[in-house]
Amino acid sequence: MSARGASNAPRGSQLPAQEKVSNELFTLTYGAMVRQLLHDFETVEEVNAELDAMGARIGSRLVDDFLANAQGVRCADFKSAADSVARVGFRSLLGVTARVGAWSETSDAGSGPSACSIYFEENPITDFVELPRGLEELSYCNVLCGVIRGALEQIGMHVTVVVVKDMLKGADGNELRLTLKEHAAETYPFKDDD
Amino acid sequence: MATTQGRWDVPLPTGKSEVSLSAMSFLFSELVQYSQARSARSIVELERRLEDVGYEVGERMLEVLCLREKGRRRETRILGILGFLHTSVWKSLFGKVADALEKGVTEEDDEYMISDNDLVLNRFISVPKEMENSVNCGGSFAAGVVRGVLDAAGFPARVTAHAMPLPGTPAAATVGPGNTVSVPSRVRTTILIKLDRSVLQREARLAA
Numbered sequence: 166m167s168a169r170g171a172s173n174a175p176r177g178s179q180l181p182a183q184e185k186v187s188n189e190l191f192t193l194t195y196g197a198m199v200r201q202l203l204h205d206f207e208t209v210e211e212v213n214a215e216l217d218a219m220g221a222r223i224g225s226r227l228v229d230d231f232l233a234n235a236q237g238v239r240c241a242d243f244k245s246a247a248d249s250v251a252r253v254g255f256r257s258l259l260g261v262t263a264r265v266g267a268w269s270e271t272s273d274a275g276s277g278p279s280a281c282s283i284y285f286e287e288n289p290i291t292d293f294v295e296l297p298r299g300l301e302e303l304s305y306c307n308v309l310c311g312v313i314r315g316a317l318e319q320i321g322m323h324v325t326v327v328v329v330k331d332m333l334k335g336a337d338g339n340e341l342r343l344t345l346k347e348h349a350a351e352t353y354p355f356k357d358d359d
Numbered sequence: 360m361a362t363t364q365g366r367w368d369v370p371l372p373t374g375k376s377e378v379s380l381s382a383m384s385f386l387f388s389e390l391v392q393y394s395q396a397r398s399a400r401s402i403v404e405l406e407r408r409l410e411d412v413g414y415e416v417g418e419r420m421l422e423v424l425c426l427r428e429k430g431r432r433r434e435t436r437i438l439g440i441l442g443f444l445h446t447s448v449w450k451s452l453f454g455k456v457a458d459a460l461e462k463g464v465t466e467e468d469d470e471y472m473i474s475d476n477d478l479v480l481n482r483f484i485s486v487p488k489e490m491e492n493s494v495n496c497g498g499s500f501a502a503g504v505v506r507g508v509l510d511a512a513g514f515p516a517r518v519t520a521h522a523m524p525l526p527g528t529p530a531a532a533t534v535g536p537g538n539t540v541s542v543p544s545r546v547r548t549t550i551l552i553k554l555d556r557s558v559l560q561r562e563a564r565l566a567a
Contacts, residue, residue: 183379186453186454188372189374189451194387197416198412205397219393258382
């Protein structure tokens with residue numbers, strides 16, 4: 166495990182040089198999409214669920230792109246995967262820094278922690294956003310939960326991700342809670358050799 | 360609700376921050392898929408939905424750019440607002456100035472075209488061959504942006520997106536015997552703007 170310090174450039178050399186687009190295009194497009202969802206669906210819960218589902222689809226495709234570009238990122242167990250999501254994923258894809266913390270106590274013998282939180286203050290999808298009255302239930306950042314869930318699903322980890330703290334709702338920071346449900350062991354197709 | 364920090368309490372973003380193109384492309388892809396699922400196989404409806412999303416982006420972009428770049432001034436003349444679209448709006452949204460701003464040849468002088476040879480939103484979208492000339496997702500979105508900016512600035516107009524294969528790029532390349540693999544051809548997106556009559560009348564008054 167690398168030291169937590171020097172968070173400005175955690176494993177900096179591994180950050181891929183990715184093509185960038187303006188954050189404003191991203192944030193306004195997302196906002197307009199959320200508005201369209203609110204218009205199309207009847208309840209806010211449905212919108213939250215749809216945002217999560219969209220995120221999961223994005224995540225399951227984004228993970229390939231991410232692993233292909235970021236060399237040497239370790240995702241062997243939940244701890245290193247969560248670490249990679251926060252330190253490298255947030256930085257290279259969204260251009261913001263995030264931290265991992267609040268690891269749960271190790272549950273089973275030797276299997277490592279099964280829950281942690283990702284903290285971040287800057288959130289590129291909420292520039293210009295203010296939740297109007299009556300939409301307090303809307304989980305605007307649910308798409309991020311979906312992305313993390315979808316991405317980890319592709320590498321065999323079934324996790325649940327929920328928004329614990331949301332700066333749009335007056336919290337002093339954003340916090341996403343990741344809980345590992347199941348880690349499918351990788352099985353190799355040995356029979357292919359026959 | 361008193362705890363919520365209002366938007367007016369935080370400084371206007373500088374517009375310098377960036378996200379990766381992958382994140383944007385996947386988001387746009389979800390938007391297109393969602394719009395397609397909601398539009399019951401109608402291309403017109405799909406394009407209308409993408410345009411609506413673009414419209415909201417355009418409306419807001421005008422506000423942000425006027426506050427940030429133009430010293431809180433807005434363009435009131437036709438050429439001014441078109442130049443603003445072609446340069447400022449394009450640059451801050453799509454990362455580069457649009458490739459062309461042209462005037463259509465019409466009797467009323469009310470048509471203008473903004474063209475982009477490589478719209479960033481279209482980069483990872485491949486359109487099925489039989490629809491190549493009829494649907495242009497990034498283009499519809501951009502047309503919405505243009506209409507949003509124009510409308511919010513007081514220039515009502517009809518805006519449509521058109522796609523043309525860029526000359527010099529092959530639409531399909533032959534790989535191996537008999538296998539035709541479609542190579543995504545570069546598409547030139549042209550946004551056609553037809554200004555409302557009231558805009559032309561005002562322009563004539565201002566010019567006098």
